[in-house]
Amino acid sequence: MKNLILGITIVMFAAGSVLGSDMISLPAKNGNVNFPHSKHMAIKQEKGCKACHETDKGGKISGLGKDWAHKTCKGCHETLKKGPTKCGECHKK
Ligand code: HEC
């Protein structure tokens, strides 16, 4: 039981440090996109991390770029009718 509680505590710590890396700046010539990561991790949706990542561990996204982002990011905002869908709402000069 003690080990179980210790284990859970460690898992919560690990999750906390991932949640800590909050705002990710995605560079774009027409204005960088400030992406609130932890806010997105907290969004309740079917695919979880895999809405954006290949695995549930996350990490670098190899296909990241204009086409991926407009399909993945904008696509989800349109589907859920939540989150920015206009150019200037994502790209900030
Ligand atoms: C809505 C999209 C989205 C969701 C959902 C998402 N992430 Fe991410 N995550 C990103 C993007 C974008 C990056 C930046 C990737 C890059 O720079 O290649 C990133 C980066 C990361 C990194 C690398 C750390 C860093 O700061 O660069 C980790 C680890 C990570 N995510 C874990 C997770 C985990 C675990 C989940 C699920 C609980 C999750 N992510 C859910 C989009 C998302």
Ligand code: HEC
């Ligand atoms: C939901 C947020 C979002 C919306 C809305 C959006 N974009 Fe983007 N856009 C991004 C992201 C994220 C990237 C990829 C950034 C990266 O690769 O680091 C990107 C990349 C781009 C690039 C490539 C920039 C470069 O340096 O190569 C262009 C050009 C672009 N977007 C134009 C537009 C235009 C025009 C609109 C409106 C019709 C638009 N975007 C709407 C998020 C968005």
Ligand code: HEC
């Ligand atoms: C799986 C669905 C989903 C994906 C994929 C997704 N988003 Fe979102 N996004 C949301 C939702 C839902 C909200 C609204 C959250 C809220 O208001 O609480 C949101 C809100 C935002 C906001 C506004 C945050 C704020 O504080 O008002 C930005 C900026 C944003 N998303 C950028 C992105 C970018 C950039 C990507 C791609 C790297 C992305 N999103 C991918 C669902 C998604």
